[in-house]
Amino acid sequence: MAKRVRRLLRGGRVVDLGGGHGLLAHAMLLLDDSSPSAIVVDTTLPPSSAKLHAVLAGEWPRLAGRVEFIARGLDEIDIRSTDVVVSSHACGDLTDRVLERASAAAARVAVLPCCHNLATCDAGALSGWVDKPMAIDIMRALRLQQRGYRTWTQTIPEEITPKNRLLIGARRPWKGRPTQALHPIVGPGPSVVGRPFQGRQTNARYCCVRVPGVGFRYRSNHSRMRRLTSSASAREWRDRLWSPFA
Numbered sequence: 001m002a003k004r005v006r007r008l009l010r011g012g013r014v015v016d017l018g019g020g021h022g023l024l025a026h027a028m029l030l031l032d033d034s035s036p037s038a039i040v041v042d043t044t045l046p047p048s049s050a051k052l053h054a055v056l057a058g059e060w061p062r063l064a065g066r067v068e069f070i071a072r073g074l075d076e077i078d079i080r081s082t083d084v085v086v087s088s089h090a091c092g093d094l095t096d097r098v099l100e101r102a103s104a105a106a107a108r109v110a111v112l113p114c115c116h117n118l119a120t121c122d123a124g125a126l127s128g129w130v131d132k133p134m135a136i137d138i139m140r141a142l143r144l145q146q147r148g149y150r151t152w153t154q155t156i157p158e159e160i161t162p163k164n165r166l167l168i169g170a171r172r173p174w175k176g177r178p179t180q181a182l183h184p185i186v187g188p189g190p191s192v193v194g195r196p197f198q199g200r201q202t203n204a205r206y207c208c209v210r211v212p213g214v215g216f217r218y219r220s221n222h223s224r225m226r227r228l229t230s231s232a233s234a235r236e237w238r239d240r241l242w243s244p245f246a
Helices: 002-006 023-031 049-059 094-104 132-146 234-241
Strands: 014-017 038-042 067-071 084-091 108-114 149-155 165-171 178-183 187-193 205-211 215-219 225-229
Touching (some): 002 023, 002 084, 023 067, 049 067, 084 094, 094 108, 094 165, 108 132
Parallel strands (some): 014 038
Antiparallel strands (some): 108 165, 205 215
């Protein structure tokens, strides 16, 4: 799992949720030294986890001091957007909680689900075509995509584990640029990243920018450019620029 994840996700602190002995976290660090550290989180850590880390650090000294074991619940951990969240064989809906925590922080994530709980996990309306465990994993990938993630679906060899479906996700980068944005209520606001807005038409995307000395403009993918003179009042700017969203 670690090898496949590292082919796509590099750097960042490794957060191994439900990590047990932390073997996955150690492997992630060994495969990519650009990750500064890793934390292994589990409600109950195995008594031998510290001993195993000492053995691994003795074999690979660069691991020393880079792995921290934390005996806490999954919801008690602060996850950063720069982290790589991983979880191997998080049972049942624990996988869903891992995905929710990672996506809430916009962190990169990789899970290898197992023990699909048919009573609590969402299989959508797909169980008529595929078996329910497969349907549950498909729905997990779809939910990540709906949250703005690019996803990769892979498998690891069945001789390693029959629960071998690997789901990897990374937040899609937003291609914007710093602009002077039009505040929807009071007119021109401070310099912020100008986000594209979705209009009523599904194929129309609008973006508002300020051109110094000219005024405010917006464009859509119909190649239209309308100029509003800088003498217009803030209310006129608001009414004319935001009319597509009214």
